[in-house]
Amino acid sequence: MAHDIETQMIDDLMEKIITKAMQPGEKFPSENQLANLYNVPRITARKVLTTLDARGYIHSIQGKGRFLKETSKPIQLHLLGNRSFTDKMQHAGYRLMTKNIYCTQINYDEKIYEALQSKKEAEVYKIGRLRLIDGEPIAIHQSFVDKENFPSIVQDGPGIESMFAYYRQLGYEEFMSERSLLSVTFPTSSEQDLLSCRSMVPLIVLESDCIDVKTGNVLEYTKILYRSDKFKYDITSERS
Incomplete structure (x- = not known):
């Protein structure tokens, strides 16, 4: 009662x-x-x-x-499409800042390794970036890549802010995604610190792959954690 x-x-x-x-x-x-x-x-x-x-x-x-609490203006975000988060936010006129927060080798994870089509003995690295708009943290982007595809990732990783920009520097031109999964979770203590949110603020999780259109090779597996209170989500496909 x-x-x-x-x-x-x-x-x-x-x-x-x-x-x-x-x-x-x-x-x-x-x-x-x-x-x-x-x-x-x-x-x-x-x-x-x-x-x-x-x-x-x-x-x-x-x-x-x-x-x-003062309410923040929700940010409209197209979840689908082949443009990077940076491109989407800059095109929409938002003042985006990105902080590289880690580049570290991960332990074997069947789901990630399978998505990358990597061998079990492969060295897979996770590159994390914190996204801020008007100085306010809104998302954590995690990109998982196989060192076999990017031999200098240990040296390059800590300086990467945009994976798409990094790929273009290496000669990749066009990207696509074949699978995207959407789910909801709650932040860990470290994610609460990074996103300046409390434990009961839901996070929207978007998992997808990034494929080089020219070769069909998988470049990365992506996991993005969005603060649910900072976005309006548009799930329609963007027109190219």
Whole structure:
């Protein structure tokens, strides 16, 4: 019964947030105020506030209370198409910044190795980039490549910001993807730190391959983690 009341309170408050009945930056009701408003124990009100905080809707300012977070303008993103993330964001006029955050060899992973058509003894490297728009982190891009295809990846990897740009430097001209998978997950502690988000903010996961059109060879396996609260997703194909 108590859980039902807690759920109803969360639903009611979420409705007020979504419909703008409560404005961004507005002070949020305290535990006592919520407890009185809904005629529930303070522990129930505290649980509700904890849930809304974990979902990223409110934040606390010491000595002042809790406030409704300012909303960010969702970024429209075409998930499909053969252009790079950098190209899409720059074409849309967003101020994109990319930080290379790691280039490291991974342990054998059947799914990734199979996608790359790599041998079990192959050396596969993961190149990670953090994407920021207007200084705000919005996505983590992970590209997995076989060292056999890119012998200098250990030296080049830490400096790569755009994989497509890197491929073009090596003479590749046109790319395509044969398979894309979409799923939802929640961030690990390290991903929370990188994306400046809480544990209950869902991440949209896009997994795909990148194939050289000329040769048909698989260049990379890609896994992108998007903050779900920063995008509007367009799943229609882009016109070339």
